[in-house]
Amino acid sequence: MKELKILAVVIFFTLVTYWLVEPYAHGVMHKQVDSKQFAYSDLDEATKGVMSKKGDATRGKDLVVNGGCTGCHSITVADIPATMDAVTAASSYGVNPPDLSNSGVVYDAKFLAALIKNPAQALKVEHKFTPESGKMHPMVPFYGMGGDIDQEVADMIAYFQSIAVSQDELTPEMAYENACARCHSMKYLNWTELGPKPSFKTEIESLTYDLKVLEYQDSLKAYMGKLPPDLSMQALARGETRARNFIEDPQSYLEGTAMPRVGVNAQSAEKIITYMFDSADPKREQRDTIGTYVIYFSILLAILAILWKKEVWRDLK
Amino acid sequence: MANFTKATSVKDWLNQRLAIEKVEKVMASEYWIPKNINFLWAMGMILAVLFTLLVISGIFLLMYYQPNVDTAFVSVNYTIMSEVDFGWLWRHIHAVASSVTFLIIYIHMFTAIYYGSYKKGREMIWVTGMLLFITFSAEAFSGYMLPWGQMSYWAGMVITNIFSLGDLQFNGLVEWIRGDYVPGQAFLNRFFMLHVFLLPLAIMGLIGLHFAALRIPHVNNQDGEEIDFEAESKKYLDGDKKGSKVMRFANDFMSKDIMVLAIFLIFFFYLVFFHYTFALDPVNLDPADGLVTPAHIYPEWYFLWSYEILRPFSVNIGLIAFGFAQVIFLLLPWLDRSPNTVPASRRGLFKYWFWLMLGNMIALTALGKLPPEGMYSTLGLISALLFIVMWLALPFITKNEKKA
Ligand code: HEM
Numbered sequence: 001m002k003e004l005k006i007l008a009v010v011i012f013f014t015l016v017t018y019w020l021v022e023p024y025a026h027g028v029m030h031k032q033v034d035s036k037q038f039a040y041s042d043l044d045e046a047t048k049g050v051m052s053k054k055g056d057a058t059r060g061k062d063l064v065v066n067g068g069c070t071g072c073h074s075i076t077v078a079d080i081p082a083t084m085d086a087v088t089a090a091s092s093y094g095v096n097p098p099d100l101s102n103s104g105v106v107y108d109a110k111f112l113a114a115l116i117k118n119p120a121q122a123l124k125v126e127h128k129f130t131p132e133s134g135k136m137h138p139m140v141p142f143y144g145m146g147g148d149i150d151q152e153v154a155d156m157i158a159y160f161q162s163i164a165v166s167q168d169e170l171t172p173e174m175a176y177e178n179a180c181a182r183c184h185s186m187k188y189l190n191w192t193e194l195g196p197k198p199s200f201k202t203e204i205e206s207l208t209y210d211l212k213v214l215e216y217q218d219s220l221k222a223y224m225g226k227l228p229p230d231l232s233m234q235a236l237a238r239g240e241t242r243a244r245n246f247i248e249d250p251q252s253y254l255e256g257t258a259m260p261r262v263g264v265n266a267q268s269a270e271k272i273i274t275y276m277f278d279s280a281d282p283k284r285e286q287r288d289t290i291g292t293y294v295i296y297f298s299i300l301l302a303i304l305a306i307l308w309k310k311e312v313w314r315d316l317k
Numbered sequence: 318m319a320n321f322t323k324a325t326s327v328k329d330w331l332n333q334r335l336a337i338e339k340v341e342k343v344m345a346s347e348y349w350i351p352k353n354i355n356f357l358w359a360m361g362m363i364l365a366v367l368f369t370l371l372v373i374s375g376i377f378l379l380m381y382y383q384p385n386v387d388t389a390f391v392s393v394n395y396t397i398m399s400e401v402d403f404g405w406l407w408r409h410i411h412a413v414a415s416s417v418t419f420l421i422i423y424i425h426m427f428t429a430i431y432y433g434s435y436k437k438g439r440e441m442i443w444v445t446g447m448l449l450f451i452t453f454s455a456e457a458f459s460g461y462m463l464p465w466g467q468m469s470y471w472a473g474m475v476i477t478n479i480f481s482l483g484d485l486q487f488n489g490l491v492e493w494i495r496g497d498y499v500p501g502q503a504f505l506n507r508f509f510m511l512h513v514f515l516l517p518l519a520i521m522g523l524i525g526l527h528f529a530a531l532r533i534p535h536v537n538n539q540d541g542e543e544i545d546f547e548a549e550s551k552k553y554l555d556g557d558k559k560g561s562k563v564m565r566f567a568n569d570f571m572s573k574d575i576m577v578l579a580i581f582l583i584f585f586f587y588l589v590f591f592h593y594t595f596a597l598d599p600v601n602l603d604p605a606d607g608l609v610t611p612a613h614i615y616p617e618w619y620f621l622w623s624y625e626i627l628r629p630f631s632v633n634i635g636l637i638a639f640g641f642a643q644v645i646f647l648l649l650p651w652l653d654r655s656p657n658t659v660p661a662s663r664r665g666l667f668k669y670w671f672w673l674m675l676g677n678m679i680a681l682t683a684l685g686k687l688p689p690e691g692m693y694s695t696l697g698l699i700s701a702l703l704f705i706v707m708w709l710a711l712p713f714i715t716k717n718e719k720k721a
Contacts, residue, residue, distance in 0.1 A: 007356065029513070188399060229603075308575070
């Protein structure tokens with residue numbers, strides 16, 4: 001009985017120390033941001049018109065092709081190739097505009113509507129492209145093709161949704177590639193900013209590729225002000241909650257940051273986080289399974305040890 | 318030369334050459350332990366097991382770790398964590414064991430303080446114990462440098478800076494320790510050497526010395542009872558096992574050691590598999606970058622209390638306070654002037670001293686992590702001053718203690 005009391009005292013002081021040093025101190029050091037569940041409600045006002053219209057995918061296709069999107073973006077599923085390679089595109093725009101094949105499933109519809117009409121606002125980078133700076137966001141806004149602009153935008157979105165794979169078919173890797181890969185490398189899963197690095201037969205080819213990556217990074221640095229960090233370990237370095245909130249709105253953590261709000265929907269965000277964990281913590285399932293067995297085994301061992309002790313001590317007390 | 322006869326068995330053969338029976342008696346079956354001790358006396362054994370786990374897991378990590386500023390981070394976070402089969406398991410065991418070792422060390426130390434186990438012939442146990450604490454601290458710090466993450470780099474920078482000794486401006490000493498102006502390849506290499514060779518070697522030697530220091534005074538007990546080990550062990554050997562106040566180390570006390578250890582292992586493996594982030598600081602998962610200072614630089618939790626004794630003062634005074642905190646525990650057997658070797662609960666003012674010291678060190682630990690702003694910096698200053706004043710007051714508090 002006395003021993004249990006002593007144990008309770010030891011556990012009490014250990015837990016107090018733990019609570020103060022971990023949850024409490026971290027709570028004080030890192031500000032907590034509440035997730036808005038990827039609602040993007042700040043865009044409600046600007047997209048009211050578009051969201052009330054029902055889009056038509058066939059008309060949307062013409063609008064996308066003639067309205068300029070494909071001048072910068074490729075749409076591989078519709079056999080629309082990129083007009084230039086990634087390195088050249090980056091030297092013109094600062095970053096390679098992403099392929100739009102799956103944009104209908106990766107991005108939130110409301111966000112897409114806002115993006116098409118006013119990229120800097122949707123991406124929350126207006127602080128970088130103020131009138132005084134004289135700089136324009138590299139993605140030109142869509143000013144309409146003569147009809148009702150809200151209807152036109154709704155048609156385009158309907159088109160993107162019609163060509164995209166379904167949410168079930170969208171893999172974590174695809175979601176990541178669409179939303180993040182043009183800016184971030186993820187070395188532990190073999191990603192450079194130009195995509196997964198292929199294996200080359202000769203060193204010259206390999207080095208030529210590396211050189212292209214460096215060139216691309218230079219453009220990116222000039223555009224973003226710094227090289228976006230490698231994402232290999234970010235899932236663990238930032239933790240799941242913070243990673244999620246950061247994807248939802250980078251400005252909430254790093255005010256004035258150059259990273260745009262990418263505007264993915266909630267399901268895609270979960271997939272991106274899964275992918276980041278695949279890189280940072282690929283053994284998590286194995287760990288959980290083995291951990292459970294080890295705990296059971298330790299409990300068994302403890303029971304045997306208690307019985308043996310009782311046996312030995314019977315003669316002593 | 319001794320007289321050797323033809324051996325009748327392997328045991329006999331060894332016995333003639335190594336006196337294993339005698340050794341077994343001295344170390345185990347006739348190493349007498351008082352019966353009235355509780356599970357806190359198993360902490361030493363848990364520490365020995367934790368150190369063994371650290372050595373074994375460390376050897377596995379060493380097979381893939383690369384002490385190079387360009388590859389260290391990747392070799393730990395990618396090669397060991399993702400590529401090598403069960404590399405993550407060894408890393409988690411190593412990280413959690415190092416952190417938990419300190420938890421158990423603190424419990425072990427406060428147990429000794431509570432029961433007065435540093436007095437009356439047990440001074441050398443205490444001194445070797447403190448030397449173990451200091452070498453373990455150096456071991457933990459050097460190990461923390463190895464993954465070469467942001468915290469490795471910046472904690473390395475801050476801690477080595479201490480050796481400039483404030484206004485004494487011993488910058489040459491700092492550079493000598495680093496092998497460079499800032500932490501770099503030379504720095505990493507030497508801390509690697511210390512971590513995997515010199516310090517573990519020193520720890521092994523000190524553990525041996527610590528155990529040897531225990532053999533003659535025997536361990537203390539929880540009632541402050543003076544035990545006549547000669548008479549009591551004779552009683553035991555004559556068959557009165559129940560009536561004797563002592564028991565054999567093996568198997569009698571060892572069975573309890575192992576019971577406590579087995580229960581502890583459930584907790585330990587729970588941490589290893591399901592709750593390890595406290596031992597692997599997330600900030601250290603960003604690779605070292607000499608151009609980007611992290612928003613908050615703090616040491617691992619077990620150094621926080623002494624960090625907080627350094628921090629609230631101006632540089633020079635802080636360093637003096639810090640130096641004071643590092644050596645003062647070592648002097649405990651001589652600062653405690655009372656001859657009573659009984660639990661603190663029976664020791665008048667010392668009772669309050671003990672619980673206040675424990676509470677204050679926990680407060681210092683928490684404040685060492687919290688940003689030093691507003692209320693926290695005031696509290697930090699008060700706690701640090703209290704720590705110093707309490708140690709200075711100890712001889713006066715204990716001098717007039719009544720005989721318990
Ligand atoms: C890795 C480090 C250490 C190991 C492996 C270790 C091991 C042990 C062992 C096996 C015992 C005997 C059983 C027990 O009372 O727990 C013991 C006793 C003791 N240790 Fe340690 N110890 C370590 C560190 C320390 C430290 C840091 C201190 C404090 C300065 C310390 C002070 C003592 C004292 C005073 C005793 C005697 C307890 C008594 O007589 O009741 N030890 N140690």
